[in-house]
Amino acid sequence: MTIKEIFDAMSYGPAPESNAEALAWLARHEGRFGHFIDGAFTPPENTFETRNPATGAVLAAVSQGSDATVDKAVAAARRAFPAWARTPGHQRARILYALARLVQKHSRLFAVLETMDNGKPIRESRDIDVPLVARHFYYHAGLAQLLAAEKPGMAPLGVCGQVIPWNFPLLMLAWKVAPALAAGNTVVLKPAEYTPLTALLFAEISREAGLPKGVLNVVTGDGATGAAVVANPEVAKVAFTGSTSVGRKIREATAGQAKALTLELGGKSPYIVFDDADLDSAVEGLVDAIWFNQGQVCCAGSRLLVQEGVAERFHDKLKRRMDGLRLGDPLDKCIDVGAIVDPVQLETITSMVAGSEGEIYRAAVQVPTGCYYPPTLITGLSASSRLMQEEIFGPVLVSMTFRTPGEAVELANNTRYGLAASLWSENVNLCLDIAPKLKAGVVWVNGTNMFDAAAGFGGMRESGFGREGGWEGLMAYLRPDRTAKPLKPVAAVAEPKTPEVPDMDRTAKLFVGGKQARPDGGYSRAVWSAKGRLLGHVGLGNRKDIRNAVEAAHAARGWGKATGHNRAQILYYIAENLSARAGEFAARIKDLTGMRGEAEVEAAIQRLFTYAAWADKYEGAAKPVPIRGIALAMNEPLGVIGALCPDEAPLLGLVSVMAPAIAMGNTCVLVPSEPFPLSATDFYQVLETSDLPSGVVNIVTGAHDELAKPLAGHLDVDAVWCFSSTPLSALVERESAGNLKRTWVNNGQARDWATAEGREFLARATDVKTIWVPWGE
């Protein structure tokens, strides 16, 4: 076009970012890459191609890591671990700082390479991904510096196996690698098969930061390579970001292996627009929510919920904005939406949309040939529509309307996922009321897709567990520094040859919904004293009793809204009432276990006091994120916690589990000590007299190996803890995969219940919700 023609048309022309340096880097490696193991690249093996999705051109051949490769990488990480774990925090901080600086110094190379490998617009890789990567390493340099002083008594886990997705290849590397290294762990990272290049560049550059050999290893390959990393017995921790279906498989595969696990999975995040919102800004927010990175974002605001009265106007504005989006060459600096990562993903998106019953609006934009999909809005859907429930992972927004704030919350939470949520309203009362009610690990008020290293990110429900970013993210790479002893099975006292029978029959029942209940199955077991006296009978609960108890626990969810002060009062009152019957409880322990019970009762009373104290003191945080505003880290109860209580400490074990759970606002289903259940059944009488609302604590006695499965598998239980002396850790972790509930199991290790209290328990009883609140008029 001549200048005159352009002057008349005022069109955008090409504005290409040069890829010369990136191509030169690929050429230096002759377009072939091995793995990065023990500080050096291995010779390429079993290579496969990685392509530029925008052009289809082959960028490089990378290696398919075999089980043997993974073993080699893990062995290198294992060798490097002791020295790296001992390296002073300050020294680790220096190296992380150097990594941050190196990312900045090579920022454009990283950005261009990322865009070539992934297809995302250069604006995003240049202005969002890479700066966030540098920020993450800076922030974690600081955590490494402060760790020893701020988190005494914590130790690194060992070798971390990290499997990351293709949508933010380098950023997800940073989110995984930075906290692992800061905490003193070593790493085997498996980047996604579509997008391995920036991880390889990072590995190469890490040598200039002074990272010791073997501390960071990168093994490329497909899902099989990832599975080998996950399965390796020397891996102490698995961190995965990716789809919920793969996350579930990883949960099942690692069950019982005593591996720490964090999962950051899929989402169908609601984007709620109230009628008093700044509608234009909310429309613009959607551009950043669902057309950011072609919608291939786990926390994409993909489910629009708009208040009915403004829906038509909002959709009109939205369509107009969609028409203005520019789709095309991701290396062009004037492009809003780039290429879909791979033809396979494009086909997935295409077929999902094709099957929708909604009204489909495609942006009136030129769609280049190749791996592109136009920004799309689907309206007229209902909650039951497939696309309202399932993640599309593409530039497709689905929309429906709501009438009231209450209905907005119900619709928003009507999903298996719980990763993120956006809400738009100019009414601060409404915003601050709604944010805590949303089942989401991250809530953005009048904004979307805001990220920072200081603010925790992660999901609830089937969006996974664990947080990345902030101190809470670092804690996922540490463990309490204590040596564990194996837990021996604790058996019930067997029926004596010459039973001694009491004058009065005693029947211990289950405690469900505030009522004493007979076991559904109608079976009981005799409980004998250590000296052979019949102490009474205890009901043998079954799966239906678990079902009833979970229902009762849900019915009591108002407990989560009680004030901390109120919960504290009730915990103190439980302690008071237990104290009044201390002698009786001590005698019961003596009868059951043959050991003196006074100390255990006293410890239980103290423990109740401890959590009464904590109930209004487990504080969240106000994160200094780089916006005008704040990111609030709120400790929220998980919901319903199921627990298989310790066998060896019949009263203290139960109280140690129950008290932190209810202090934080959870309700619970407790399966008490299997051999010594009568302390628990005595204890419900204390609960009954302590003003504890019905259903907050439910007690189902019975066989741990029978009750563990229905409890851990129950899809409406949010967390399950297992401290049983029956080896059930593997079963609990495996069964938990159904709804990806949080698990905490003993892996057959003993614990000293006399000292088992405090923040470790509180953290297990809560999820951190990060609420971003920008402000300014």
Place this chain on the structure above:
Amino acid sequence: MTLMKTDTAGTGLLPTPTHARNAGMPLDLDWVAGVEANTSAIERRCATLPGRRSVKKEYQAAWLLKAITLIDLTTLSGDDTPGRVERLCAKARQPVRQDILNRLGMPGITTGAVCVYHEMVETAVRALEGTNIPVAAVSTGFPAGLSPYALRIREIGESVKAGAREIDIVISRRHVLTGNWQALYDEMAEMRAACGEAHVKAILATGELQTLRNVARASLVCMMAGADFIKTSTGKETVNATLPVSLTMIRAIRDYQARTGFKVGYKPAGGISKAKDALVYLALMKDELGHAWLQPDLFRFGASSLLGDIERQLEHYLTGQYSAGYRHAMG
């Protein structure tokens, strides 16, 4: 309702779109009260704007030439003299060295208008004879707008009589700050009436309105009362045109058009001095409002030093070498 023929600086180069002049509408206080503007979100959008759009090479040259045709070349100083204004008008006629324009294939472009105080209107009109470059007069007790109301209205008539085809009025900021929308509406409507056939640009003095919500509401009320253009600033406030203010006003223009069908023009003024800034504004107008708002009948820059930077950029485009200010004629 009169149909306005777009003036395109008489070059014959430009398309001549027509659109209905804003006839205004009754004051709708519910609409005004319902306007929301979320400052943080607007700022975030604006912060990413320069990174989202990039115009290079011949496209950049063409866009910068377009920007020139949208400039209200302005002098608003106490020491303005006829000689100074004549020099400015000469620059408006010939904004870029002829050899540069010839090489770009755009020989006849001029600036969008010349903007002066009332006392300089006749001088400017004379100096621009033979062109289609309109003279704009700032008016109504510019810049504070606190002289007697009757005199402010009369001042408009005087400037129109002197040959001004565009009148840049200042609103009474106190009406906005006290929420007296009726008073603002009445004032604006009377000023519009006083302009007659001359087009009226309403200067909101956004730096003094302080909040974007105020800016959005004042924009709407002025459009309801018949403003042909809404304009950010006098150039005399401590804060002048900013991207967040612009986005807020542009969105108001879009909503007003959606509701009434009338297209209202936009003029950011003050603080836009770099060619790169001008490109960002043009992209903003193109993306938010569309092609019609890239023409002088719906978009102007109020600027004095912007032209100099554009001249240097154009020479750089042709030679590949960075230019110097003294190589281009003063205005």
